[in-house]
Amino acid sequence: MLIAIKKQLKPQYLIAHVILLGGGLILVYPLVFMFMASLFTKNEYNTSAIGLLPIAKHPTLSNLKLLFFSSVDKQTSYLYVNSIYRTLYATFFAVLTSLLGGYAFARLRFKGNGVLFMALLATQMIPGVIGLLPTYLELYRFPFAGGNHIFTGGKGLFDTWWVYILLNGGSIYILGVFLVKQALESVPRELDEAAKVDGASTIRLIFQILMPLQKPVLAYIAIKVSIDTWNDWAVPFFYTNNSKLQTLASGLSKLTAFAGAPGSTANYPRMISISLLLTVPSVLLFFIFQKLIVQGLANSGVKG
Amino acid sequence: MSEYKLKKSASLTSKLAAPVGWKRFRRRHADAITATIILGPMILWWVVMYGIPFSFSFFLGFFEWIGINDHPKFVGLHNFVLFFQDESYVSDLLRSIWMGGLIMLLAMIAGLGAALLMNLPLFGKGIYRTMWYVPVVTSTVATTQVLIILLNPINGAINQAIEALGFEPILWQTSVFWGVVQICIYSMWKGVGTQALLWLAGLQSVDPVLYEAAEIDGAGRVAKFIHVTIPGVKPIATFIVITGLISAVQIYEQVAFLTNGGPYGQTEVLVYRIIADGFFNFNLGMAGASSVILASIVFIASISYYRLSRDKD
Numbered sequence: 363m364l365i366a367i368k369k370q371l372k373p374q375y376l377i378a379h380v381i382l383l384g385g386g387l388i389l390v391y392p393l394v395f396m397f398m399a400s401l402f403t404k405n406e407y408n409t410s411a412i413g414l415l416p417i418a419k420h421p422t423l424s425n426l427k428l429l430f431f432s433s434v435d436k437q438t439s440y441l442y443v444n445s446i447y448r449t450l451y452a453t454f455f456a457v458l459t460s461l462l463g464g465y466a467f468a469r470l471r472f473k474g475n476g477v478l479f480m481a482l483l484a485t486q487m488i489p490g491v492i493g494l495l496p497t498y499l500e501l502y503r504f505p506f507a508g509g510n511h512i513f514t515g516g517k518g519l520f521d522t523w524w525v526y527i528l529l530n531g532g533s534i535y536i537l538g539v540f541l542v543k544q545a546l547e548s549v550p551r552e553l554d555e556a557a558k559v560d561g562a563s564t565i566r567l568i569f570q571i572l573m574p575l576q577k578p579v580l581a582y583i584a585i586k587v588s589i590d591t592w593n594d595w596a597v598p599f600f601y602t603n604n605s606k607l608q609t610l611a612s613g614l615s616k617l618t619a620f621a622g623a624p625g626s627t628a629n630y631p632r633m634i635s636i637s638l639l640l641t642v643p644s645v646l647l648f649f650i651f652q653k654l655i656v657q658g659l660a661n662s663g664v665k666g
Numbered sequence: 667m668s669e670y671k672l673k674k675s676a677s678l679t680s681k682l683a684a685p686v687g688w689k690r691f692r693r694r695h696a697d698a699i700t701a702t703i704i705l706g707p708m709i710l711w712w713v714v715m716y717g718i719p720f721s722f723s724f725f726l727g728f729f730e731w732i733g734i735n736d737h738p739k740f741v742g743l744h745n746f747v748l749f750f751q752d753e754s755y756v757s758d759l760l761r762s763i764w765m766g767g768l769i770m771l772l773a774m775i776a777g778l779g780a781a782l783l784m785n786l787p788l789f790g791k792g793i794y795r796t797m798w799y800v801p802v803v804t805s806t807v808a809t810t811q812v813l814i815i816l817l818n819p820i821n822g823a824i825n826q827a828i829e830a831l832g833f834e835p836i837l838w839q840t841s842v843f844w845g846v847v848q849i850c851i852y853s854m855w856k857g858v859g860t861q862a863l864l865w866l867a868g869l870q871s872v873d874p875v876l877y878e879a880a881e882i883d884g885a886g887r888v889a890k891f892i893h894v895t896i897p898g899v900k901p902i903a904t905f906i907v908i909t910g911l912i913s914a915v916q917i918y919e920q921v922a923f924l925t926n927g928g929p930y931g932q933t934e935v936l937v938y939r940i941i942a943d944g945f946f947n948f949n950l951g952m953a954g955a956s957s958v959i960l961a962s963i964v965f966i967a968s969i970s971y972y973r974l975s976r977d978k979d
Contacts, residue, residue, distance in 0.1 A: 386797030660867030
């Protein structure tokens with residue numbers, strides 16, 4: 363033990379400790395600041411100088427409480443609920459399509475299996491922003507929806523729940539399919555055959571026999587998709603207008619768009635509180651499942 | 667192969683037992699039918715929500731389309747010509763490339779350095795890893811907010827600290843240079859964790875036996891790094907550079923939330939311009955043309971890098 367400690371005190375290790383800890387503290391600092399600043403009341407925030415480490419004289423959780431219970435800010439709890447629903451919906455479908463798609467590409471022999479898979483992977487190279495505007499056009503001009511004739515007339519699916527239902531729904535989640543396929547290839551095929559001989563249907567084979575074996579990969583997919591969906595502000599920001607359809611991230615982005623202007627009377631503690639609400643769930647998820655996340659990230663890099 | 671033969675002979679014997687019509691079809695193409703049932707709906711959904719819009723963006727560039735309710739007018743290559751004639755587009759593109767490239771390079775070097783340190787047998791490695799990765803999972807909207815508050819020209823903490831040290835306070839919002847610095851620092855903060863973990867995974871995938879062999883051959887620390895570590899992390903380096911490149915030229919969120927392209931559009935990047943053209947300036951055709959140009963640049967760059975890294979092996 364003593365030798366081990368001595369080893370850690372070697373100058374090169376000491377320098378490594380200092381660099382990693384110093385860098386780590388800088389990286390965590392904004393989150394600490396966010397938490398500290400959310401404890402201020404609006405008055406104190408506006409009248410006192412906010413230092414690098416703001417410490418409120420009368421720390422209060424009233425900002426958070428107001429966000430959920432005051433009639434003015436009632437919208438925030440609405441945003442929270444929308445964010446949760448959207449995240450759960452997207453996560454469910456991402457896991458489902460990854461499992462089924464991974465099974466199909468890893469196990470089934472059909473013409474064009476390899477070509478189709480490579481084609482799907484290749485689309486991952488296209489920058490995502492390119493689809494942003496055409497998707498808007500498609501939603502807006504969606505045939506026979508929202509007062510549209512064939513292509514024109516109304517607003518189509520723009521600004522409706524269909525935006526989330528379609529964009530976060532059962533479309534194939536390509537990264538997940540890739541990971542599940544990789545993982546399934548290390549499971550012997552004999553297992554499938556044995557199950558089939560015992561009379562298991564394909565559905566039972568996938569969900570009762572293969573799914574439990576793929577838990578780590580599926581959990582990684584679930585966490586990645588839920589954090590990404592939770593943090594995504596662009597889809598609600600660009601494809602919806604109605605305040606009832608916003609999520610927490612897009613609500614905050616609409617709020618902050620005007621706050622930076624000089625002389626604005628923005629309520630910074632309130633904004634910081636919303637930021638905190640937005641940050642805490644994803645950070646918590648990361649803390650709980652960090653082993654899986656690190657492993658999954660490594661897998662998608664090393665094998666890819 | 668033999669399995670395939672077995673299957674074929676099985677289907678032959680079953681043919682003798684004479685299941686005809688649908689039953690025979692089902693037995694012969696069991697896998698293909700299952701695949702169609704499983705993949706069909708997903709891929710159809712994908713085509714409708716992603717395939718069609720992405721392909722559509724390639725046509726968009728050939729039209730003049732002012733606002734969503736207007737009728738598009740075919741103008742051929744006019745938008746593409748305009749892109750290269752209009753200085754602001756070209757400078758946005760160049761800014762995307764050098765700013766994205768700079769951010770990627772800095773984050774990659776910092777990430778590699780951190781990974782090399784994290785690969786040492788240190789106490790509390792897990793804690794460091796957690797601390798370095800946390801920014802990646804936070805929301806851009808929320809964390810840019812903190813930076814904006816810290817950089818507030820009037821009561822921001824950083825300007826106060828600078829004044830306390832006896833320097834002139836910096837006007838972060840009205841200077842191009844400091845705008846770029848802000849964006850770079852924020853992107854580094856957000857991106858270094860991913861880079862560090864990817865490099866770490868690459869370092870750990872190097873077979874330790876190779877290091878021992880090099881040691882027996884009398885290699886020093888530097889020689890080991892050059893001859894064992896670098897070839898060992900090459901596959902993951904390709905991955906890091908390609909994905910880094912694709913995401914680097916797409917920087918948008920940081921710019922939109924931190925500087926909003928300002929002052930006077932001097933920190934604007936191409937993606938920012940595409941979105942501004944598409945959603946706020948009602949110039950859908952130009953947004954399409956710029957998208958095509960961006961996509962081709964990313965495509966060419968990643969293909970050529972992939973080729974290069976392959977040829978050297």
